[in-house]
Amino acid sequence: xxxxxxxxxxxxxxxxxxxxSQNDHIYEEMLDxxxxxxxxxxxxxxxxxxxxxxxxxxxxxxxxLQRLSHERIxxxxxxxxxxxSEPSPEEAREVLQARRLIEEGIIRAAVRxxxxxDIKDLKCAIAEERLSLETGDHEAxxxxxxxxxxxxxxxxxxxxxxxxxxxxVSRTSLIIVQYQKGTLSPCSCDExxxxxxxxxxxDEDRAIALMNAHLQACEDQLNLRENDTKADxxxxxxxxxxxxxxxxxxx
Amino acid sequence: xxxxxxxxxxxxxxxxxxxxSQNDHIYEEMLDxxxxxxxxxxxxxxxxxxxxxxxxxxxxxxxxLQRLSHERIxxxxxxxxxxxSEPSPEEAREVLQARRLIEEGIIRAAVRxxxxxDIKDLKCAIAEERLSLETGDHEAxxxxxxxxxxxxxxxxxxxxxxxxxxxxVSRTSLIIVQYQKGTLSPCSCDExxxxxxxxxxxDEDRAIALMNAHLQACEDQLNLRENDTKADxxxxxxxxxxxxxxxxxxx
DNA sequence: TTTATTATTTTTGTATACAATAATTTTCTA
DNA sequence: TAGAAAATTATTGTATACAAAAATAATAAA
Numbered sequence: 432x433x434x435x436x437x438x439x440x441x442x443x444x445x446x447x448x449x450x451x452s453q454n455d456h457i458y459e460e461m462l463d464x465x466x467x468x469x470x471x472x473x474x475x476x477x478x479x480x481x482x483x484x485x486x487x488x489x490x491x492x493x494x495x496l497q498r499l500s501h502e503r504i505x506x507x508x509x510x511x512x513x514x515x516s517e518p519s520p521e522e523a524r525e526v527l528q529a530r531r532l533i534e535e536g537i538i539r540a541a542v543r544x545x546x547x548x549d550i551k552d553l554k555c556a557i558a559e560e561r562l563s564l565e566t567g568d569h570e571a572x573x574x575x576x577x578x579x580x581x582x583x584x585x586x587x588x589x590x591x592x593x594x595x596x597x598x599x600v601s602r603t604s605l606i607i608v609q610y611q612k613g614t615l616s617p618c619s620c621d622e623x624x625x626x627x628x629x630x631x632x633x634d635e636d637r638a639i640a641l642m643n644a645h646l647q648a649c650e651d652q653l654n655l656r657e658n659d660t661k662a663d664x665x666x667x668x669x670x671x672x673x674x675x676x677x678x679x680x681x682x
Numbered sequence: 683x684x685x686x687x688x689x690x691x692x693x694x695x696x697x698x699x700x701x702x703s704q705n706d707h708i709y710e711e712m713l714d715x716x717x718x719x720x721x722x723x724x725x726x727x728x729x730x731x732x733x734x735x736x737x738x739x740x741x742x743x744x745x746x747l748q749r750l751s752h753e754r755i756x757x758x759x760x761x762x763x764x765x766x767s768e769p770s771p772e773e774a775r776e777v778l779q780a781r782r783l784i785e786e787g788i789i790r791a792a793v794r795x796x797x798x799x800d801i802k803d804l805k806c807a808i809a810e811e812r813l814s815l816e817t818g819d820h821e822a823x824x825x826x827x828x829x830x831x832x833x834x835x836x837x838x839x840x841x842x843x844x845x846x847x848x849x850x851v852s853r854t855s856l857i858i859v860q861y862q863k864g865t866l867s868p869c870s871c872d873e874x875x876x877x878x879x880x881x882x883x884x885d886e887d888r889a890i891a892l893m894n895a896h897l898q899a900c901e902d903q904l905n906l907r908e909n910d911t912k913a914d915x916x917x918x919x920x921x922x923x924x925x926x927x928x929x930x931x932x933x
Numbered sequence: 934t935t936t937a938t939t940a941t942t943t944t945t946g947t948a949t950a951c952a953a954t955a956a957t958t959t960t961c962t963a
Numbered sequence: 964t965a966g967a968a969a970a971t972t973a974t975t976g977t978a979t980a981c982a983a984a985a986a987t988a989a990t991a992a993a
Contacts, residue, residue: 525841525842528840532787532843535783536783589779595780595846599842
């Protein structure tokens with residue numbers, strides 16, 4: 432419901448939020464559904480079905496799907512339709528690497544620009560996060576733990592970088608859904624808290640090191656081996672499979 | 683025509699490039715027109731008109747405009763239509779700052795991953811760039827000087843970062859169109875050449891310093907004072923204007 | 934029974950029609 | 964004549980219709 436900064440396109444005119452925000456509303460709903468795992472990676476997103484669900488025509492659904500596609504949350508295959516993205520292991524590493532880079536820059540700026548109110552706000556956000564973890568509200572936790580990073584970006588004060596990070600955070604959620612092995616992350620709240628402490632203390636180097644470790648820990652909890660069905664099948668059934676008759680014993 | 687990596691969405695199936703690439707073709711045409719200054723910032727992009735020009739319905743024009751809008755090259759105002767973006771001075775600074783950050787990361791990766799062929803390729807690109815400058819082909823130069831940075835990103839091997847940089851490079855072109863003061867940049871080719879030299883010599887720190895200087899030089903050549911009509915008008919007519927009669931001599 | 938081919942159905946891509954909003958022109962009044 | 968109000972025109976937002984492609988089902992042949 433209260434996701435951070437819906438689109439940054441129309442901060443003005445809060446009164447006419449009926450027609451215009453129809454797009455945004457459906458976008459929010461679908462993004463939430465994907466990030467909260469109600470729509471699994473690979474799920475087909477039929478235009479007709481979605482149109483019926485939200486009570487609109489395919490036209491507006493199409494707009495939303497295109498937007499999600501540009502943010503790499505959805506993948507559109509020409510003449511085939513839209514599907515929830517299934518980020519590859521390589522893409523997962525890229526996204527985490529991009530985050531390390533961008534969030535390092537964000538921390539540098541945040542250390543300089545921070546105000547006491549900002550720190551208070553961040554600590555408050557972490558408290559909320561911890562609460563959601565204690566009450567077992569997994570959906571809220573996914574959102575809140577991402578919001579922490581976005582709040583930090585806002586303090587840094589570069590909207591262009593914020594927009595990039597927003598996309599990366601969404602994609603990270605999708606990556607975690609797909610590759611998280613076993614248990615949930617123990618408690619990233621503590622790591623977030625440590626980062627804030629370092630920022631408040633103006634200790635830039637430590638804050639950056641903590642953030643890098645935090646993101647690296649996230650990546651380390653993923654199972655990013657290349658077991659994408661095909662290669663996997665061949666390795667499992669290591670004896671030669673019939674491929675049409677030719678070149679049987681070549682490999 | 684030969685822009686680098688149109689969309690990265692469909693690298694497969696080069697044969698059916700007729701229906702599918704209609705979108706892409708119009709997108710390319712419009713992007714080129716904007717970056718080559720044939721469409722000035724602020725220009726209204728009427729759906730009907732564009733549809734007639736490209737011989738398609740508004741439907742497909744709309745898709746293209748939405749894509750350009752997501753890349754911040756075009757600004758869509760609800761119920762008003764699409765316009766070529768007029769990036770604010772603040773946005774200009776943000777874009778350049780984001781580039782310094784991202785390209786630093788790209789250089790780090792490129793220094794590690796470079797092959798001799800990559801360096802040869804880059805040098806070749808710089809030669810092309812220099813040629814376009816000598817022959818006075820300004821349109822080609824705008825494209826080629828951006829392509830240099832994108833090639834570097836490709837060498838770094840992170841497609842996610844490449845996509846971000848691609849957007850930033852386009853936006854930089856738009857920013858230069860709007861804020862470049864006086865003469866063209868003397869010759870960024872030389873700066874590009876120096877950067878390559880440092881990368882080839884594995885001198886990471888020097889390559890980064892050069893890139894930062896290069897981007898800073900770009901920013902310094904811009905006239906980024908907040909002279910956005912309104913404030914400017916008031917400062918130009920510094921004598922009190924009739925505001926209704928009240929509080930005349932207060933300031 | 935299995936496979937290949939054909940026919941049917943479903944779904945996407947595009948054009949068009951209509952409704953809602955904004956921009957423009959015209960008309961009316963002071 | 965200047966300014967305001969109303970009517971007209973143009974443009975965007977959305978729904979729908981039709982064409983093209985893909986997916987599915989059904990039929991026929993081995």
